[in-house]
Each structure stands twice: as C-alpha cells, then as structure tokens.
Amino acid sequence: MTGCSKPEEGSTGTESSGASDQKSMALVVSTLNNPFFVTLKEGAEKKAQELGYDLVILDSQNDSAREMTNTEDLTVRGVSAILLNPADSDAAANSVRAANRAEIPVITLDRGANGGDVVSHVASDNIAGGEMAGEFIAKKLGGEGQVIQLEGVPGTSAARERGEGFMKAVKATNLELVATQPADFDRTKALNVTENLLQAHPDVKAIFAQNDEMALGALKAVQAAKKDIIVVGFDGTEEGIKSVEEGGLAATIAQQASMIGEVGVETADKAIKGEEVEVYTPVELKLITKQS
Structure with missing residues (x-):
C-alpha cells in the first residue's frame, strides 16, 4: 500500500523514499500469523495512509523478547508514536517503558500492558x-x-x-x-x-x-x-x-479488528498533535449467530 511499509520478518519495513520529514508511526503487532491481527494491521494501514503517515509494521511473532527488540529499534528510528499489540501484557511493560524513555507516546491495541505509561488503550470490552x-x-x-x-x-x-x-x-x-x-x-x-x-x-x-x-x-x-x-x-x-x-x-x-487498527491510528495522530485523548476507547462488539 502506497505510503505504508510492508511487514517483513525481523525488519522494520521500508523507508519512504526521499521523505526524511515524512510523518511516521509504528505498529508492533503480536503476530501476523493470525487473521484477526492481519485485519487489524490492514485497518491501521488504511487510516495511516488517509492521515498522511508512513506506517512501520513489525511482527513480534508472539515473542516478548522480539517485541522488546522491535520497540527499542523504533526508539532509535524516531517514530512519532507506537501502536503496540502486546504478545504478553506483563512483559509488554518493558516495551512501553523503553518508549517512555524516548518520549514516544504508546497506544495499546486489543491487549493492554501491565506497566509503563500508556497514552490510550483501544480495544473491545x-x-x-x-x-x-x-x-x-x-x-x-x-x-x-x-x-x-x-x-x-x-x-x-x-x-x-x-x-x-x-x-x-x-x-x-x-x-x-x-x-x-x-x-x-x-x-x-x-x-x-x-x-x-x-x-x-x-x-x-x-x-x-x-x-x-x-x-x-x-x-x-x-x-x-x-x-x-x-x-x-x-x-x-x-x-x-x-x-x-x-x-x-x-x-x-x-470484534471489529479493522476498526481497532483505524481508531488506534486516529488516537496516535491526536497524541502526536498534543490533543487530548481518551484513556480507554471501546470498540463495539456484536454477537453473530446464523439468524443474525
């Protein structure tokens, strides 16, 4: 997708060509080996493109150590915000604190982080x-x-x-x-x-x-x-x-996985601009049955 980097195993994706001043944020996702998180990623990509952001996507492959490495790498790259979908809520606290030290706002998606300073949590109830x-x-x-x-x-x-x-x-x-x-x-x-x-x-x-x-x-x-x-x-x-x-x-x-991704990017955009954001943004659930 134009304006968004493609996820690559263990990589931070591609840079926007000749765009040193290109606005950027990142999505660190627990795993892309799950249809739900793929849809979440696609929602985030769509909204990031609409808002003019380059979106860096990193797959933690359900490994908290890899998640930490991904986050530390992003602090060096200097992205403006990190959307974090934790592999483990307890271990994710270390990733959040790493971003906190770099003064990069963190928005958690679907799963929370049990520690660190998170700007907002976007998830279903x-x-x-x-x-x-x-x-x-x-x-x-x-x-x-x-x-x-x-x-x-x-x-x-x-x-x-x-x-x-x-x-x-x-x-x-x-x-x-x-x-x-x-x-x-x-x-x-x-x-x-x-x-x-x-x-x-x-x-x-x-x-x-x-x-x-x-x-x-x-x-x-x-x-x-x-x-x-x-x-x-x-x-x-x-x-x-x-x-x-x-x-x-x-x-x-x-759950509306795509909407979680979209709302996450919108929330990150507000945080980057210094606007007030909700500590928790619920995304509506629906019971799907054969009669629905």
Whole structure:
C-alpha cells in the first residue's frame, strides 16, 4: 500500500523514499500469523495512509523478547508514536517503558500492558464479550449442562478478561465448567486439547473458545468425535463468521479488528498533535449467530 511499509520478518519495513520529514508511526503487532491481527494491521494501514503517515509494521511473532527488540529499534528510528499489540501484557511493560524513555507516546491495541505509561488503550470490552458468550450458551442449553473453556495465551489481558466475563455468566446459571485449559489462541493446539478434553468429559454440551482460531480447531475435534456440542468463538474473523453461516460454529463474538487498527491510528495522530485523548476507547462488539 502506497505510503505504508510492508511487514517483513525481523525488519522494520521500508523507508519512504526521499521523505526524511515524512510523518511516521509504528505498529508492533503480536503476530501476523493470525487473521484477526492481519485485519487489524490492514485497518491501521488504511487510516495511516488517509492521515498522511508512513506506517512501520513489525511482527513480534508472539515473542516478548522480539517485541522488546522491535520497540527499542523504533526508539532509535524516531517514530512519532507506537501502536503496540502486546504478545504478553506483563512483559509488554518493558516495551512501553523503553518508549517512555524516548518520549514516544504508546497506544495499546486489543491487549493492554501491565506497566509503563500508556497514552490510550483501544480495544473491545473483552469482559462483556466473554459474558455475552456465556449467556448465549446458557440460553441454548436451557441454563444447565457441562461446558469447557479454551483459553488464549496465558498472561494476555484478552485471555484474562474474556475468561472473567465468561465465568461471570457461568456462575449466574447452572452451567457446570468441567475444564478450562489454554490452547494459546492456536487452531492446531485447540484441536489437540479438545480431543483430549472430550475423552475426559464425554457429556460436555458446549465449548467456549476465546478466539475463532481455537473455536475452529475445537469444532474439528467435535465433528471428528461425532458429538452434538455447541462451539462459540470470539473475534468475528471472516472464517469464523463463514462457519457460523454454514452451521458450524454456533456463534462468534465479533470484534471489529479493522476498526481497532483505524481508531488506534486516529488516537496516535491526536497524541502526536498534543490533543487530548481518551484513556480507554471501546470498540463495539456484536454477537453473530446464523439468524443474525
């Protein structure tokens, strides 16, 4: 995309030709091996181009050490703002502090940072989304039945908050949570974890996966076991929504990934200009079902 650098493994992307005074900001993304974050990146690219910024994109590949290296590199390059999608919320504090020392404003996207001075956090209300998923499952099961939760990457705010919301809904009903286990937001891991959990808990009636990638992996395990189990995802990725429409996943809690990227860039632009920004900017969620 013109005016935006292309993401390259371990690189900081390309410089705008002959534009030493070109306005620039950076997006440090946890991983581009996930459709949700690819869409987030695309939203950020689109808005950065509209506002006249060169956007440097760095992929941390779910590695907090690489994330720190990426951030330190950006402080040397002198970008005007950093959009950070942390690989781990606790470890991200070090990246934020590195940017703080360089007096570069940091806006976190989707996942928060547990430390450092963040100008603003742009994300969906993950607690509300987890609760929404639990309430949907409870309604489908008539308020009772055994359920499983597949957690994302331990230590991320998204996993913690989605789990918190889901548990709130579970405790308000007669649902019985028989297992909750991490599958790291990964489809293949979710497939393997679900296969094992279904053997240990043959009477499970529903599975809540904290993202669509895990939900699709869990669905494959459910189908292979020839069981009638409701599977609900989170994120509203293109493939997740397609699965809902085709009668695979029962539902997905749709985040607007592109909008998170867009709002993040708009917020960074305001911070660069010294304008007042909100400490937290929520992006609306939507329950997607086959009837939607």
